[in-house]
Amino acid sequence: MFERREYFTCGFAIVGMLATAVVAAGDPLPSWNDGNAKSALVSFVERVTKTGGESFVAAPERIAVFDNDGTLWSEQPLYFQLAFAIDRVKALAPSHPEWKTKQPFKAALDGDLESVFSGGEHAILELIMATHAGTTTDEFAAIVEQWATTAKHPRFDRLYVECIYQPMLEVLEYLRANGFKTFIVSGGGIEFMRPWSERVYGIPPEYVIGSSVKTKLESRQGGPVLVRLPEIDFIDDKAGKPVGINRHIGRRPLAAFGNSDGDLQMLQWTAAGDGPRFMMFVHHTDAEREWAYDRESAIGHFDQGLDEARRRGWTVVDMKRDWKVVYPFDR
């Protein structure tokens, strides 16, 4: 546990200020240009929080759910959790001499992402299971925490946990200031996000929902531990997102934020509730400051969702046009 504390301290020193200090006096969304996206959000929040108003919603029911990859932080050139998995393959390689010749591990060790991807979902799953299981939950949290406080994004030379969207941090803070509970509902691993979600996003572990492996209680000499098994427990993506929301929250969200077709069912589930609901997609349109991708992209594939958002009048953020800055370090 000593090591883990150190990581925490280190993490605080480096990125501890990100989640706070995002709200300028006056405008709670200073990194947003005035436009449809910003005004739709503000007008929704004002409607549901106006005491005595027709659309008033009591604070306990103010649930907002956020996808993570591509919605709160970047997901290019590959999902950050996959970067973590590849870093883990490298770290574990000395105990796995067979990986030198066995795919997808060989490709991961060679940094040959294309070959990793060519193995499809099966290869990715194999990488994840080999690097995300076998430890206790405490050990895994410490490994994630060390990675989160040291591993850097190749394009920006910044920690991955700094490659988060300043405008979305402001949305999180703005909603919480208006009595909302803000949840992450991500296809990513629940225990990959929890070690840093509170200090980076202000979202505590119990408000993080994600994909998971099974765990098993074991008695060891130092006491009981939970061991992470190489077996999928739950995939929190697509039709799994409403299932995960129901499982963890037990209430239908008032507002949902995503960026890809993997979030479509979550937004549909939110929209199907009574009264006013708010659905927003972040559209990646900014190749210069971030990336531009949608219908043709394997990562963050955004096609049906874009059509449905336009047809139903949901809010679509044009990153290039709507955001004054992308990352906190741009300011």
Added chain:
Amino acid sequence: MFERREYFTCGFAIVGMLATAVVAAGDPLPSWNDGNAKSALVSFVERVTKTGGESFVAAPERIAVFDNDGTLWSEQPLYFQLAFAIDRVKALAPSHPEWKTKQPFKAALDGDLESVFSGGEHAILELIMATHAGTTTDEFAAIVEQWATTAKHPRFDRLYVECIYQPMLEVLEYLRANGFKTFIVSGGGIEFMRPWSERVYGIPPEYVIGSSVKTKLESRQGGPVLVRLPEIDFIDDKAGKPVGINRHIGRRPLAAFGNSDGDLQMLQWTAAGDGPRFMMFVHHTDAEREWAYDRESAIGHFDQGLDEARRRGWTVVDMKRDWKVVYPFDR
């Protein structure tokens, strides 16, 4: 949805005041007699909340977990959820003529609990699946809510949701007033507790952890629904409790409250954390005001847990001696 709202309103009118108004000015635990149990709890809370103190724990880490059956409300003469299941069998019987001759349904319809129990876990599971699956999650919540606002306990002629422990309501309120987040971690059904947990205990749905069936997203004419499947997803009991805590909370509790061997692993898991932790068992010793049972009882079996609590110096509440009143309606 209209019906559900009516139930809620009705519920508020009947039992809405239970969760509030429990703390008398001055003593936050007025229904507790002075004694070891009360002083152990107060001294623990003072230690972990004293700013600058050696044992200080930051508010986000102040997690307290409570078993429900036998810890927050009664569980005799049978688990209240089983009473609900039997009431559902009666309500559904007209569409199931075969139940008149088929066990365990016949026994349930005849009110012959002994025969129901003689079928063992398999019979109970069959009753639960026949009465807890097949609806949407919204429909099930409305059914539970109607039951919770009408069904009465045979011994007290009070709503089941009134047969909750006044001293434990005070503990919940006291912990929350000291920055704790209070969670239910029950072997009971998660969606059986969520419709009423907030107004009865002040515990919102997202802080309720329990056993569950699988659900599946379905498109229907009115929009997407989640359908409850007749298939167990998770059993939140015994070794499942630490698993459920990790799955839903992602942090180790500081304090854990139970009453039976089904809670032992939860208390062991809590005790295995660093620094001060608080473990409490409610011992049912009051045949006059409630029930007296422990080592020999099938419901709320409390044997190994009692031995371990005594050996390790955990707090054991003697209901008869420690509690001035049992139920809110006793006051």
